[in-house]
Amino acid sequence: MTAGYGARARPVETVQRAIAVLHELAASPVDLGHKEIASRTGINGSTVSRLLSTLVSDELVSRVEATGYFRLGPRLVELGNAALARVDIREQCRPHLEALTEATGETTTLSVPYREGTITVDFVQSPSSVRSVAEVGRPSIAHATATGKVFLAYTDSALPSVLAEYTDRTITDSRTLEAQITEIRQQGWAQAVGERELGLNAIACPVLSATGLRAIIGIQGPAQRFGPKAMRTAAGLLRDHCLAVSHPSSGASSAPG
Numbered sequence: 001m002t003a004g005y006g007a008r009a010r011p012v013e014t015v016q017r018a019i020a021v022l023h024e025l026a027a028s029p030v031d032l033g034h035k036e037i038a039s040r041t042g043i044n045g046s047t048v049s050r051l052l053s054t055l056v057s058d059e060l061v062s063r064v065e066a067t068g069y070f071r072l073g074p075r076l077v078e079l080g081n082a083a084l085a086r087v088d089i090r091e092q093c094r095p096h097l098e099a100l101t102e103a104t105g106e107t108t109t110l111s112v113p114y115r116e117g118t119i120t121v122d123f124v125q126s127p128s129s130v131r132s133v134a135e136v137g138r139p140s141i142a143h144a145t146a147t148g149k150v151f152l153a154y155t156d157s158a159l160p161s162v163l164a165e166y167t168d169r170t171i172t173d174s175r176t177l178e179a180q181i182t183e184i185r186q187q188g189w190a191q192a193v194g195e196r197e198l199g200l201n202a203i204a205c206p207v208l209s210a211t212g213l214r215a216i217i218g219i220q221g222p223a224q225r226f227g228p229k230a231m232r233t234a235a236g237l238l239r240d241h242c243l244a245v246s247h248p249s250s251g252a253s254s255a256p257g
Helices: 013-029 035-042 045-057 075-085 088-104 148-151 172-188 230-244
Strands: 061-063 070-072 109-113 117-124 192-193 200-209 212-222
Touching: 013 035, 013 045, 013 061, 013 070, 013 200, 035 045, 045 061, 088 109, 088 117, 088 212, 088 230, 109 148, 117 148, 148 172, 148 192, 148 200, 148 212, 172 200, 200 230
Parallel strands: none
Antiparallel strands: 061 070, 109 117, 109 212, 192 200, 200 212
């Protein structure tokens, strides 16, 4: 490893501040003015103005002429696509996503471990007019999504200390979640029934490597069509496809430890 990279490397404060600005713009559902960005990040206003000017010059941030406010720029899409293109798991799993959507009629997703959960890196949309809409870059919620539960079952990550309630179906009791994680390890797949969003059901299954969880393939759809029977039927097909892209010696039907 090149010297200077890693936990002991000293961060560059200017870069950290620029990253903080980008994170704030990404988190906001609306465009932001430089004063509001300064207030939210705790960075001096004049520094924020200089950072924005630099980021705008490379189209990492865009300035809306009509309002003078700022939003994330198109250059980030290019960079994001370039990064995702290097995730070879997408190329390997894409035919399986397409086959699963063709077989089930529902939206299929590919997620990879990210921080304390997973993030969507690819999907194939359902051809139906009423369908679940996937989004690249969307993170899972560990206790309220099928992909998040697979992450908990197939990694050494601790269960969330706080189980936020998103719907009246969300698991908010740690013992109930622990029992479900144990079941997921035994059966090899997870489900979420209206737990993050009412009316949205999903199943997910791990893609394993020799060292652990590599990715997660999921199927999601509206509850009125993708109900318990359809989910159980799809689960067997989903497991077959995940086994096909798992490492031969990974033991894809069981979790670590």
